[in-house]
Amino acid sequence: MQLVPFFKYSDIFSVNEDAFVATVRDVGRRGAFILQGDLREFERHLAEFVGAKFAIGVANATDGLHLLLRAAGLQLGDEVIISSHTMIATAAAVHFAGGVPVPVECGADHLMDSRAVRRAVTARTRVVMPTQLNGRTCDMDAIAEIADENGLSIVEDAAQALGSRYKDQSAGTFGLGGAISFYPAKVLGCFGDGGAVVTNDSTIYRQVLLLRDHGRDEQGNVVAWGLNSRLDNLQAAILDLQLAKYPGVIQRRRRIASLYYERLCETREIVLPPAPDTSPDHFDIFQNYEIEAEYRDGLQQYLKDHGIGTLIQWGGLAVHQLKALGFTQDLPYTDSLFTRLLMLPMNMSLSDEDVTYVSDIVRAFYGYAQ
Numbered sequence: 001m002q003l004v005p006f007f008k009y010s011d012i013f014s015v016n017e018d019a020f021v022a023t024v025r026d027v028g029r030r031g032a033f034i035l036q037g038d039l040r041e042f043e044r045h046l047a048e049f050v051g052a053k054f055a056i057g058v059a060n061a062t063d064g065l066h067l068l069l070r071a072a073g074l075q076l077g078d079e080v081i082i083s084s085h086t087m088i089a090t091a092a093a094v095h096f097a098g099g100v101p102v103p104v105e106c107g108a109d110h111l112m113d114s115r116a117v118r119r120a121v122t123a124r125t126r127v128v129m130p131t132q133l134n135g136r137t138c139d140m141d142a143i144a145e146i147a148d149e150n151g152l153s154i155v156e157d158a159a160q161a162l163g164s165r166y167k168d169q170s171a172g173t174f175g176l177g178g179a180i181s182f183y184p185a186k187v188l189g190c191f192g193d194g195g196a197v198v199t200n201d202s203t204i205y206r207q208v209l210l211l212r213d214h215g216r217d218e219q220g221n222v223v224a225w226g227l228n229s230r231l232d233n234l235q236a237a238i239l240d241l242q243l244a245k246y247p248g249v250i251q252r253r254r255r256i257a258s259l260y261y262e263r264l265c266e267t268r269e270i271v272l273p274p275a276p277d278t279s280p281d282h283f284d285i286f287q288n289y290e291i292e293a294e295y296r297d298g299l300q301q302y303l304k305d306h307g308i309g310t311l312i313q314w315g316g317l318a319v320h321q322l323k324a325l326g327f328t329q330d331l332p333y334t335d336s337l338f339t340r341l342l343m344l345p346m347n348m349s350l351s352d353e354d355v356t357y358v359s360d361i362v363r364a365f366y367g368y369a370q
């Protein structure tokens with residue numbers, strides 16, 4: 001039996017082990033651990049890559065969102081509209097910035113539904129915060145139109161979307177700013193936690209720069225209440241190595257998505273993500289390959305019995321379903337969708353044969369010929 005784990009964490013190190021070890025030695029011998037040149041270099045390269053004026057390394061994307069919302073001037077009790085199909089981190093960032101997260105329905109592409117955003121706007125709404133989920137960027141024209149009409153700011157949860165584009169503009173650059181995650185299993189992963197904020201707004205840039213380092217300005221004067229949320233210089237050095245190879249990573253992930261699509265598009269019991277190049281407006285980078293499946297739990301068990309790891313995002317619960325946190329929204333579309341969601345393996349360890357095998361087992365589960 002072929003074994004196809006959902007994600008193999010050790011591979012992200014072993015794939016380029018010699019270069020990583022050399023980087024650790026180099027950074028270590030220089031004693032360059034906090035806010036050093038490697039971080040500034042990586043920030044410069046990252047900003048260039050997404051086409052933003054500024055990038056700021058932070059401890060993780062959750063902090064990045066929190067700092068962005070504070071830099072945007074969110075006030076106590078301000079409402080922030082989010083998609084319910086996102087990580088709790090999105091809502092938690094709003095909560096800890098003093099705001100009230102308002103989860104809304106996602107649409108058929110699993111991303112924030114702009115019609116639901118429009119319905120959720122109240123007099124207290126200040127920000128709309130789409131999650132650029134699974135490596136795809138929302139229809140940002142529709143969201144920008146609602147934001148403009150209602151005087152709202154846009155902040156993007158681009159944790160899963162580095163390099164994803166909508167109408168040739170990168171995720172993270174549509175509004176005041178966006179946060180990107182470098183969690184190991186993310187498309188660009190480091191060896192622990194890491195994140196970045198990208199922005200074109202120099203005021204937001206200066207604010208986030210202060211807030212990530214105890215509220216200290218360049219002279220070391222404390223001018224605001226800040227956090228300790230710096231991206232480690234060592235992680236930045238590792239990430240800079242990874243970023244140089246990132247275009248090839250995107251290409252490979254899109255190739256895997258095409259292979260899945262070729263093999264599975266005629267399987268009626270499942271709904272696949274759009275194949276790469278389906279729409280000229282979207283350039284997807286396939287952080288995840290999230291399908292909708294009839295008899296989802298049975299399929300997951302069948303795949304497991306055949307050595308294939310899958311994952312149900314967020315432990316199977318949308319944000320509004322987290323009753324312990326006091327959410328009361330009624331979102332029937334998302335509720336129904338969450339009974340069918342399943343992520344097939346999508347990572348750099350997969351061979352073409354692995355993708356064929358996974359597809360064949362999916363087809364076999366539904367009784368199709370190989």
Ligand SMILES: *Cc1c(COP(=O)(O)O)cnc(C)c1O
Nearest residue numbers: 060061062087089159181183195
């Ligand atoms: C991973 C993720 C986050 C959190 O990123 P961290 O760097 O782990 O804080 C937030 N939102 C989404 C959609 C994510 O996938």
